[in-house]
Amino acid sequence: MMGRRWNLIKGMLGAAPQKPEQVSERVQKIMFLKYEDKDRYVKEKLHARAHHEVSHKWRNRRWAVLIAVNLLFVFSFWLDIQILEGALTASRFVGFHLIDLNSALQVMLAHKHIIVNLFIGTFTVFLLWVALGGRSFCSWVCPYHLVAEWAEKLHLYLVGKKIVTEHEFHRGTRTVFWLLFALMAFVSGYTIFETLSPTGILSRALIYGPGLALGWVFLLLLFEVFWSRRAWCRYVCPIGLTYGAVGVISPLRISYHVEHCFHEGDCRKVCLVPHVLDVTVKGRADEEVMGLGPDCTRCGLCVDVCPTGALRYEVKGLSKLL
Incomplete structure (x- = not known):
């Protein structure tokens, strides 16, 4: 059991899947x-595929939850109802502080010590994602995941028409970027990743209005449409790696x-x-x-x-x- 769990963790870090011993x-x-x-076996296989209709049930549920969560931020600010204040990076839900785990890690590395209030604010979030597990934050909450999912459809259409070709990178590059962003925060004293994160940029743009940082998000989407499918989520973003590690025992x-x-x-x-x-x-x-x-x-x-x-x-x- 422990051996399989360790293999799954290695896979998350970028190791290639292995045949079981x-x-x-x-x-x-x-x-x-x-x-x-x-x-x-073949007859049953053909029959199952012929009579199966893709329902999109879970995709629709996921989109509904993701949109609802982000709109709650928007309406809480616009209507000043103070239900969910702040943005995805750091917020307060009916008085309870909620802080993104990766953002909290970046801040503590930048300040080079454990900030007690910040640590307390991550506890509820930590328990939530331990319960839900995996990278569920990415697909059920992150606004960039949704727009990248739509961009992916355009990418696949262009690949099908042979207008563009697919380019892949080693999955271990995400682990390298995780370490690189952590090191930059520790050395510079600034949360450099937070200035580049399309998750935070889109969340703040939805709540407080668009800014120049949306240009960076647009460039990322162009890269994913014309060069590499879902490149940011697959090969760069440390948020997914952080939440994946937290949700191992979910x-x-x-x-x-x-x-x-x-x-x-x-x-x-x-x-x-x-x-x-x-x-x-x-x-x-x-x-x-x-x-x-x-x-x-x-x-x-x-x-x-x-x-x-x-x-x-x-x-x-x-x-x-x-």
């Missing part, structure tokens, strides 16, 4: 039965049930972080039921597209979520 007897039996009656997860999988690969095509779905490749699952790990954004795109329910939201030890 050992596979449980239950998984061996499942795979044997699939290969033993291959004709029936009970809430997207789980993979190997018995129901036809290994058709549609889930990996829609996933922002397809390496977490390496277990859906034939021969890569070592347990009958497996969580996708801390780098999963919990976006639900794979759940929506899976024709057999092999991927589903679950609380560990409890039944699946509807």
